[in-house]
Amino acid sequence: MATFQGILLIIQFSFVIIGVLIVSTTAAAPQALPNCPDKCGNLTVPYPFGMAEGCYRGNAFFVNCSQATDPPVAYLTKNGTVIITNISFAAGELQISTFIARDCYSSSALRTRRNSPVLRLPSPYTISDTKNKFIAVGCDTYAIFKGFRGTEQSITGCMSVCNSLESVDQNSCSGVGCCQTNIPSGLHNRTVTLDSYSNHSGIWDFNPCSFAFIVEETQFKFSGNTSFQQLNSTTRLPMILNWAIGDEPDPCDVAQKRQDFVCKQNSKCVNPTNRNGYICQCLEGYEGNPYHPDGCQDIDECKDPNLCNHGECKNLAGSYTCLCSKGYKLDSMNDKSCIKENPKNNSKMTLLLIISLSVSIDLLVLFVGISWICCGIKRRQYTKLKEKYFKENGGLLLLQQLASHGGTVETTKIFSTEELEKGTNNYHESRILGEGGYGTVYKGILPDDKVVAIKKSKGGAPTQSDQFVNEVIVLSQINHRNVVKLLGCCLETEVPLLVYEFITHGTLYEHIHKKRSSLSFELRMKIAVETAEALAYLHSSTSNPIIHRDVKAENILLDDAYTAKVSDFGASRLIPSGQTEIQTLVLGTFGYLDPEYLQSNQLTEKSDVYSFGVVLVELLTSKMALSKDSCLTSIFLSSMDEDCLNQILDDDIVNEGNIETVKNVASLAKRCLRVKGEERPTMKEVAMELEGMRITAKHPWGTNVGFCPEENEYLLGSLDSDAYVLDVRGGGGSSSGLTTGTGYDSMQIQMLMPYGDGR
Ligand SMILES: *[C@@H]1O[C@H](CO)[C@@H](O)[C@H](O)[C@H]1NC(C)=O
Ligand SMILES: *[C@@H]1O[C@H](CO)[C@@H](O)[C@H](O)[C@H]1NC(C)=O
Ligand SMILES: *[C@@H]1O[C@H](CO)[C@@H](O)[C@H](O)[C@H]1NC(C)=O
Ligand SMILES: *[C@@H]1O[C@H](CO)[C@@H](O)[C@H](O)[C@H]1NC(C)=O
Ligand SMILES: *[C@@H]1O[C@H](CO)[C@@H](O)[C@H](O)[C@H]1NC(C)=O
Numbered sequence: 100m101a102t103f104q105g106i107l108l109i110i111q112f113s114f115v116i117i118g119v120l121i122v123s124t125t126a127a128a129p130q131a132l133p134n135c136p137d138k139c140g141n142l143t144v145p146y147p148f149g150m151a152e153g154c155y156r157g158n159a160f161f162v163n164c165s166q167a168t169d170p171p172v173a174y175l176t177k178n179g180t181v182i183i184t185n186i187s188f189a190a191g192e193l194q195i196s197t198f199i200a201r202d203c204y205s206s207s208a209l210r211t212r213r214n215s216p217v218l219r220l221p222s223p224y225t226i227s228d229t230k231n232k233f234i235a236v237g238c239d240t241y242a243i244f245k246g247f248r249g250t251e252q253s254i255t256g257c258m259s260v261c262n263s264l265e266s267v268d269q270n271s272c273s274g275v276g277c278c279q280t281n282i283p284s285g286l287h288n289r290t291v292t293l294d295s296y297s298n299h300s301g302i303w304d305f306n307p308c309s310f311a312f313i314v315e316e317t318q319f320k321f322s323g324n325t326s327f328q329q330l331n332s333t334t335r336l337p338m339i340l341n342w343a344i345g346d347e348p349d350p351c352d353v354a355q356k357r358q359d360f361v362c363k364q365n366s367k368c369v370n371p372t373n374r375n376g377y378i379c380q381c382l383e384g385y386e387g388n389p390y391h392p393d394g395c396q397d398i399d400e401c402k403d404p405n406l407c408n409h410g411e412c413k414n415l416a417g418s419y420t421c422l423c424s425k426g427y428k429l430d431s432m433n434d435k436s437c438i439k440e441n442p443k444n445n446s447k448m449t450l451l452l453i454i455s456l457s458v459s460i461d462l463l464v465l466f467v468g469i470s471w472i473c474c475g476i477k478r479r480q481y482t483k484l485k486e487k488y489f490k491e492n493g494g495l496l497l498l499q500q501l502a503s504h505g506g507t508v509e510t511t512k513i514f515s516t517e518e519l520e521k522g523t524n525n526y527h528e529s530r531i532l533g534e535g536g537y538g539t540v541y542k543g544i545l546p547d548d549k550v551v552a553i554k555k556s557k558g559g560a561p562t563q564s565d566q567f568v569n570e571v572i573v574l575s576q577i578n579h580r581n582v583v584k585l586l587g588c589c590l591e592t593e594v595p596l597l598v599y600e601f602i603t604h605g606t607l608y609e610h611i612h613k614k615r616s617s618l619s620f621e622l623r624m625k626i627a628v629e630t631a632e633a634l635a636y637l638h639s640s641t642s643n644p645i646i647h648r649d650v651k652a653e654n655i656l657l658d659d660a661y662t663a664k665v666s667d668f669g670a671s672r673l674i675p676s677g678q679t680e681i682q683t684l685v686l687g688t689f690g691y692l693d694p695e696y697l698q699s700n701q702l703t704e705k706s707d708v709y710s711f712g713v714v715l716v717e718l719l720t721s722k723m724a725l726s727k728d729s730c731l732t733s734i735f736l737s738s739m740d741e742d743c744l745n746q747i748l749d750d751d752i753v754n755e756g757n758i759e760t761v762k763n764v765a766s767l768a769k770r771c772l773r774v775k776g777e778e779r780p781t782m783k784e785v786a787m788e789l790e791g792m793r794i795t796a797k798h799p800w801g802t803n804v805g806f807c808p809e810e811n812e813y814l815l816g817s818l819d820s821d822a823y824v825l826d827v828r829g830g831g832g833s834s835s836g837l838t839t840g841t842g843y844d845s846m847q848i849q850m851l852m853p854y855g856d857g858r
């Protein structure tokens with residue numbers, strides 16, 4: 100028995116190794132924008148910083164990489180003299196190298212040299228008060244430090260006097276030979292001035308000079324024996340600056356609603372203390388550049404071979420878990436390691452153990468019986484078996500979490516039936532938000548006054564509860580500002596209940612079809628871009644993409660600021676298996692359904708692209724995707740073919756003078772609606788193109804014309820091939836940089852950020 104287990108362990112380890120080899124090939128996340136240099140010597144220059152036209156966000160983030168020296172030197176801003184040595188995202192910091200002040204005397208007590216370096220920082224840079232200290236070194240020294248926060252001046256300083264080298268503190272900066280003081284926060288310039296009481300007479304032989312500087316605290320250690328000498332040959336020392344997006348108070352909840360908000364996916368907005376503006380940080384479990392269009396990337400924790408002793412590490416979005424080997428179970432204290440199982444406490448696990456042991460013995464017999472050469476098939480079977488265990492563990496995991504954390508699995512909560520009954524007034528009619536073939540959605544108010552949406556599905560008993568739990572874990576980790584957040588679930592009912600964040604402003608469907616004309620074209624573009632970004636995000640994991648499966652106007656919710664929130668994503672995954680297809684049809688989403696699906700019976704990412712194409716057409720025409728007598732997509736496609744698009748467009752949109760953009764969106768929608776999935780663009784491409792169109796839409800140039808051939812024949816053809824290159828950086832956001840050219844197709848619209856002066 101023990102040997103069997105040993106062999107089994109070896110096999111399992113080999114799987115772990117294979118897993119590690121596969122994941123370790125993923126490429127490093129990009130730091131600079133595409134086609135932009137990202138290195139100046141050893142310094143990595145990540146966006147929003149940049150070294151070439153079009154690569155940085157406003158002049159304040161320009162880095163002048165001077166090749167005049169070897170290695171090259173990076174200067175902050177145009178004409179800047181401040182040398183950048185490190186750029187850090189974690190706290191919005193910058194390490195720079197600045198001149199130190201010195202005051203030197205000759206043996207005859209005459210001043211031979213003095214400098215009082217000035218540092219002036221452009222907005223949004225300020226001197227960090229937490230990472231730096233003001234330090235003066237010398238034995239006849241007083242140092243004065245002046246700085247400005249806005250127009251308010253602060254003066255501080257310190258003095259250091261000693262009469263022999265022996266009296267100097269050897270290892271601490273405590274007032275004899277060295278003094279130090281904290282600096283005020285928010286300073287944007289500073290001047291350091293040094294002076295002496297008696298021209299260093301009497302101490303000149305061991306201390307001819309005084310020194311003073313602001314320095315990164317960890318980068319300077321005073322030592323009486325060496326600091327005097329070392330500073331004599333030092334010209335610059337490192338200092339930490341703070342930076343942020345913007346230089347005025349800008350609370351995250353306000354910034355988030357604006358169109359120029361810069362924190363990309365898997366990142367969060369943070370308002371640093373004692374600082375204006377905001378910064379972006381990757382969410383826990385993610386790494387990379389939160390300002391880069393690609394956003395932060397999931398960290399594959401499983402690359403660390405020390406995780407999950409006695410089990411296999413399984414990477415999740417933003418986290419990981421362990422698939423424990425037989426005889427071990429997930430530690431409910433941290434759910435991140437495997438501990439030895441106590442069989443007496445868990446009859447279910449004992450049963451599982453017995454089953455798994457007998458199965459593994461069978462497997463071993465097969466392994467021994469058949470040669471190693473054809474082990475590929477066995478490996479697959481074995482992997483399947485392990486997946487089954489994983490599902491099993493997933494269910495236990497959620498329950499264990501309930502026991503050990505009083506109900507919370509990170510952000511996912513397991514709700515009790517009572518709680519939800521109370522919150523919905525016993526599922527009272529007045530609380531119904533929506534109803535359909537899928538079930539009913541209720542508005543609930545939790546004991547802490549939080550408003551939630553509770554989804555009660557129709558359908559029989561769940562057949563694969565473990566898979567369900569798994570999905571809940573995965574989906575609850577999805578964190579995107581355009582995706583409705585799953586808060587938790589309730590497992591105590593026959594069909595599990597799902598609890599979502601409550602979105603206040605209704606569905607896109609209601610806005611288009613019931614309160615018509617309330618949405619401007621600009622808002623429609625915003626909604627389209629945000630929806631596309633959310634779907635691209637769901638698809639972004641190449642190994643385990645989440646397919647929405649039911650993209651439609653009813654599943655796009657809007658909040659007070661008209662931020663689009665995609666809901667019900669993967670919801671059909673949360674319906675007991677076998678019911679998915681029925682569900683889709685019951686939902687009545689035929690108008691949105693990928694035609695390829697009817698042949699293959701398989702929903703893919705490209706099915707979402709198709710459905711999104713229908714939503715785009717809906718946004719352009721304000722017509723329902725499916726009405727009694729007609730199908731919107733076929734009407735749309737035939738008007739496109741006949742160049743009579745204007746006949747079905749929403750008049751309110753056409754009148755806004757954005758014909759060219761409308762036309763571009765229409766042709767993108769047409770590409771999304773291609774019959775063959777593989778010919779459709781990916782959601783990411785769609786999102787990027789829409790974003791480009793949205794930027795150009797803000798600068799309308801098109802003349803207000805319809806474009807049926809009989810009306811404006813002379814325009815045809817020429818507009819088709821125009822490309823619009825936007826360049827409004829640095830010019831205070833004026834639209835004068837807008838130029839038109841020919842010879843490119845619409846894929847090549849260059850997107851340059853329309854930001855002004857780095858605010
Ligand atoms: C650059 O990196 C190399 C090797 O990593 C190192 O030797 C060198 O000191 C670094 N230069 C600077 C300016 O940091
Ligand atoms: C970059 O720095 C160098 C050296 O200080 C200077 O000569 C050059 O003009 C600067 N370039 C820009 C664009 O500011
Ligand atoms: C940089 O220097 C140029 C010419 O020396 C000057 O015209 C320009 O105003 C300076 N820019 C800044 C930001 O100081
Ligand atoms: C740059 O800063 C990061 C984060 O503060 C630090 O981990 C890294 O070691 C620094 N690099 C250098 C060359 O100082
Ligand atoms: C520092 O800034 C203040 C206020 O903006 C200004 O009055 C002062 O002249 C500046 N000092 C230096 C040395 O640039």
Ligand SMILES: *[C@@H]1O[C@H](CO)[C@@H](O)[C@H](O)[C@H]1NC(C)=O
Pocket residue numbers: 208209210296297298300
């Ligand atoms: C220090 O030197 C200055 C000239 O550099 C002189 O005017 C002054 O009298 C000297 N003071 C002392 C205390 O020696």
Ligand SMILES: *[C@@H]1O[C@H](CO)[C@@H](O)[C@H](O)[C@H]1NC(C)=O
Pocket residue numbers: 269324
């Ligand atoms: C400093 O130097 C003195 C003699 O110059 C020596 O006795 C002492 O050990 C040194 N202290 C340290 C900390 O190096």
Ligand SMILES: *[C@@H]1O[C@H](CO)[C@@H](O)[C@H](O)[C@H]1NC(C)=O
Pocket residue numbers: 307328331332
């Ligand atoms: C300080 O440096 C200067 C040259 O930079 C040198 O002439 C002088 O001897 C040095 N003094 C000491 C005490 O090392």
